[in-house]
Amino acid sequence: MAEKSLLVGVIGAAGYTGLELLRIIHGHPYVKLHVATSRSHAGQPIADIFPSLRGFVQSHFEPAESPRLRQCDVLFMATESGVAMDMAPELLASGCRIVDLSADFRLREARIWEKWYGKPHGAADLLAEAVYGLAEWARGPLVKARLVANPGCYPTSVLLAMAPLARDGLLQDGLVINSLSGTSGGGRTPRTDMMFSENAGSARAYGTSGHRHLPEIEQGVRFFGASPAISFLPHLIPASRGIFSTIHLGRGDAALVHESLMGVYHNEPFIDVMPMGSQPATNMVLGSNMCRIAVHATPGGAVIVLSVIDNLLKGAAGQAVQNMNIMFGLQETSGLEAVALMP
Numbered sequence: 001m002a003e004k005s006l007l008v009g010v011i012g013a014a015g016y017t018g019l020e021l022l023r024i025i026h027g028h029p030y031v032k033l034h035v036a037t038s039r040s041h042a043g044q045p046i047a048d049i050f051p052s053l054r055g056f057v058q059s060h061f062e063p064a065e066s067p068r069l070r071q072c073d074v075l076f077m078a079t080e081s082g083v084a085m086d087m088a089p090e091l092l093a094s095g096c097r098i099v100d101l102s103a104d105f106r107l108r109e110a111r112i113w114e115k116w117y118g119k120p121h122g123a124a125d126l127l128a129e130a131v132y133g134l135a136e137w138a139r140g141p142l143v144k145a146r147l148v149a150n151p152g153c154y155p156t157s158v159l160l161a162m163a164p165l166a167r168d169g170l171l172q173d174g175l176v177i178n179s180l181s182g183t184s185g186g187g188r189t190p191r192t193d194m195m196f197s198e199n200a201g202s203a204r205a206y207g208t209s210g211h212r213h214l215p216e217i218e219q220g221v222r223f224f225g226a227s228p229a230i231s232f233l234p235h236l237i238p239a240s241r242g243i244f245s246t247i248h249l250g251r252g253d254a255a256l257v258h259e260s261l262m263g264v265y266h267n268e269p270f271i272d273v274m275p276m277g278s279q280p281a282t283n284m285v286l287g288s289n290m291c292r293i294a295v296h297a298t299p300g301g302a303v304i305v306l307s308v309i310d311n312l313l314k315g316a317a318g319q320a321v322q323n324m325n326i327m328f329g330l331q332e333t334s335g336l337e338a339v340a341l342m343p
Contacts, residue, residue, distance in 0.1 A: 005030060005031055005032040006030060006031045006032070006073040006074060006324075006328060007031075007032055007034040007071060007072045007073050007074075008025055008031045008032065008033055008034055008072060008073070008074055008075075008076070008324075009033075009034055009035045009036070009037070009068070009069050009072035009074075009075045009076070009096075010022060010025070010033070010035075010036045010037070010075075010076045010078060011037050011064065011069065011075060011076065011077045011078065011079055011083075011087070012037065012038065012039075012064075012077065012078040012079035012080075012083065013036035013037060013038055013046070013061065013078060014038035014040060014041050014049055014061065014188070015078055015187055015188045015189075016184050016187065016188050016312055017078040017101055017312060017316045017317050018036070018038075018078045019050050019052075019053075020312045020313060020316065020317035020318070021076050021078060021317045021320065021321070022036060022046065022050070022053060022057055023052070023053065024317060024318065024321050024335045024336065025321075025335070026053070026056050026057055027335055028321070028334055028335030029334055029335070030328075030330050030334055030335075031074075031324075031335070033057065033059065034068060034071060034072050035059075035062050035066055035068040035069055035071075035072065036059065036061055036062065037061060037062050037063060037064045037066055037069070038061040038062075038064070039063070039064045041061040042061050042062060042063040042064070043060060043061065043062075044060060044061055045058075045059075045060050045061075046059055046060065046061055049061070069091060069096070070091065070094040070095075070096065072096050073096070073097065073328070074096065074097045074098070074099065074324055074327070074328070075091060075096050075097070075098050075099070076098075076099050076101060076317075076320055076324075077098060077099070077100045077101060077102060078101045078102075078316075078317075079101075079102050080102060081102050081103045081104055081117055082102075082104065082117075082119065082122070083102065083104075084098070084100040084102050084104040084105065085104040085105070085121060085122040085123040085126075086122055086123075088100065088104075088105075088123055088126060088147060089123055089126070092126075092146055092147060097145070097146050097147070097148075097327060098146070098147050098148065099133065099148045099150055099320045099323050099324055099327075100130075100147065100148065100149055100150060101150045101316055101317070101320055103117065103152065103212065103216075104121075104123070104149075105123075105126060105127060105130035105147060105149035106130075106132065106149045106151065106152065106155075106216050106219075107127070107215060107216060107219060108127055108128070108219060109127070110124035110127060112215050113127075116210075116212045116215055117212065126147060129146065129147055130145075130147045130148065130149045131145040131147070131148050131149065132148075132149050132151065132220070132223075133145075133148040133149060133150050133151060133319065133320075133323040134151050134156065134159055134160070134163070134220065135270075135319055135322045135323050135326060135332075136160065136265070136268055136270070136271060137163055137224075138323075138326075139326050142323055142326040142327050143326065143327065143329070145327055148320075148323050148327065150316065150319060150320045150323060151216070151220075151315075151319065152212075152213045152216055152315070153181070153185060153243055153309070153311040153312075153315030153316055154179050154181070154211075154213040154217070154232075154234060154243065154245070154315075155213050155216045155217050155220060156291070156309060156314060156315045156319060157179060157243045157244075157245040157291065157307045157308070157309045157314075157315065158177055158179065158217050158220075158232075158245050158247065158307065159217065159220040159221070160271060160291050160293070160307060160309075161245065161247055161261070161291075161293050161305045161306075161307040162217075162220075162221060162224075162247060162305075163220070163221075163224045163264075164260045164261050164263070164264040164265070165226075165249070165257060165260055165261075165305075166221050166224035166225055166226035167224045167225055167260075167264075168260045169225075169226070170249070170252065170256065170257055170260055171221070171226045171228045171249065172228060172249065172250045172251075172252070173228045173229050174228065174229055174231075174250060175228050175229070175230045175231065175247065175248065175249065175250075176231045176233075176247075176248040177217070177230065177231065177232045177233070177245060177246070177247050177248070178233050178235065178245070178246045178248075179232070179233070179234050179235065179243060179244070179245040179246075180203075180234075180235045180236075180237045180243065180244040180245075181234060181235070181236060181237065181242070181243050181311055182236075182237060182239035182240050182241040182242045182243075182282075182311060183195075183196055183199055183236065183238075183239070183240060184240050184241045184311065184312055185236075185241075185243075185311050186236075194236075196238070196240070199236060199237075199238045200238045201238060202238060203235055203236065203237045203238065204235065204236055205233055205234070205235045205236075206234060206235070206236060207233070207234050208233060211232060211233075211234055213232065213234070214230065214232045217230060217232055218230055239282065241282075241286060241310055241311055241312055242282030242283070242285070242286055242308065242309075242310055242311060243282070243308065243309050243310075243311045243315055244280075244281075244282055244306070244307075244308050245306070245307045245308075246304060246305075246306055247304065247305040247306075247307070248302065248304055249302065249303040249304065249305060250302055250303070251300075251301045251302055251303070252301075252302070252303040253303070254276065254295050254296065254297035254303045255276070255297075257295050257303050257305065258273070258276050258295040261273045261293060261295065261305075265293075269332065269333050270289050270290055270291060270314065270318075270322070270333075270336070271290070271291050271292075271293065272290060272291070272292045272293070273293050273294075274292055274293065274294045275294075276294075276295055276296075276297075277294070277295075277296055277297075278294040279294065279306075280292040280293070280294050280306050280307070280308045281308065282308050282310075283340070283341075283342050283343060284308060284340055284342070285308050285309055285310050285313075285314070285340050286310050286340055286341050286342075287310060287313070287338055287339075287340055287341040288310060288313060288314075288318075288338050288339060288340040288341075289310075289313050289314050289318035289319070289321075289322060289336040289338070290309070290310075290314060290340060291307060291308070291309045291314050292307070292308050293305065293306065293307050294306045310340075318336055321334075321335055321336060322336060
C-alpha cells in the first residue's frame with residue numbers, strides 16, 4: 001500500500017474518458033491529480049468544461065507538453081491513436097509509468113496495427129514491452145509494467161466472457177459476435193453522425209467490412225489458446241453509454257460454459273457471472289466498473305453468452321484505474337466501488 005499519494009497525470013483529459021478519469025481520481029484515497037492536459041482547452045478551468053466537477057476539481061487544463069507530466073508517478077493517456085506512441089518514449093525515460101487508453105500499444109505486431117490504423121507505428125520497439133491490461137488476467141505482468149495498453153471497450157466486453165472458454169477449449173470455429181454501444185463510444189468531438197438527434201429512435205451497424213477491434217479480439221483469444229474464425233459486428237444504439245455483447249458459440253453444453261466462467265470469476269469483485277438464463281442489461285452496470293455475464297441455451301442446442309459493461313468505465317477509465325491499482329500494489333477496488341445507476 002502506498003505510504004503517500006501517487007501523483008497522477010491525465011493527458012487528453014477533455015474527452016468523456018478524461019472526465020471519468022478525473023472523477024475517479026478525485027474520489028480515490030491513494031492518488032492525487034497533479035496535471036491534466038488538453039490541447040484545445042489549455043488554461044481553462046476544468047470545471048468550466050465539465051460542470052459536474054464544479055466544487056470538486058479546482059485546477060486548470062494545462063498544455064499537452066506540460067513539464068509537470070514528468071513529475072507524475074503514473075500517466076493516463078486518453079488521446080486519439082498516434083499521440084501516445086509519439087509521447088511515450090520520452091515520458092517512460094523520465095521515470096513515469098503509463099496506462100495508455102488509446103489503441104497505440106494494444107496490438108503486438110506493428111504491421112497489423114499499421115494495416116488497421118493506416119499509418120506507420122512510431123514506437124514499434126515498445127510493443128513487445130507493453131502489457132495488455134485486461135486486468136483480471138494480467139495481474140502478474142501488471143505489477144512490474146512500465147507501459148500498459150488498456151484494452152478497447154468492445155474487446156473488454158468480449159474477452160472477459162471468452163477468455164475462460166478459450167482456455168478450457170470451449171470455443172468453436174465460426175464465432176459470431178454482435179456488440180451494441182452507446183454514442184459516447186464515438187468520443188466528445190462533435191460529429192454529425194454521432195449526434196444523439198441523428199441516432200435517437202434508430203440503430204445501425206458499422207464497420208461491417210472490418211472493425212479495428214477485431215484483430216484485438218483475435219489476438220486476445222489466441223493468447224488464451226484458441227484461434228477460431230470470428231465474425232465481429234458493432235452496432236450503434238440510441239443510448240449515451242453502455243456496451244451489450246452477444247456471443248454466439250454454436251452448439252455446445254451451456255452448463256459447461258457456465259461452469260467454466262464461474263470457476264474463474266466466482267471471487268472477482270468486478271465480474272458477475274449471473275445464474276443460467278439471466279438477462280443482463282446495460283443499466284445494471286452504468287456508472288460502475290462491473291461486467292455482468294450470462295449464459296443461455298437455445299432450443300436448438302446452441303449456446304449464447306451475454307456480456308454487459310459501461311464503455312466509459314470497465315471499457316476505459318475504470319479498467320485503467322484498476323490496472324493502476326494493481327501496478328502500484330494498491331487495493332484493487334480503490335476508487336471503483338460505485339454501484340451501478342438505475343434507472
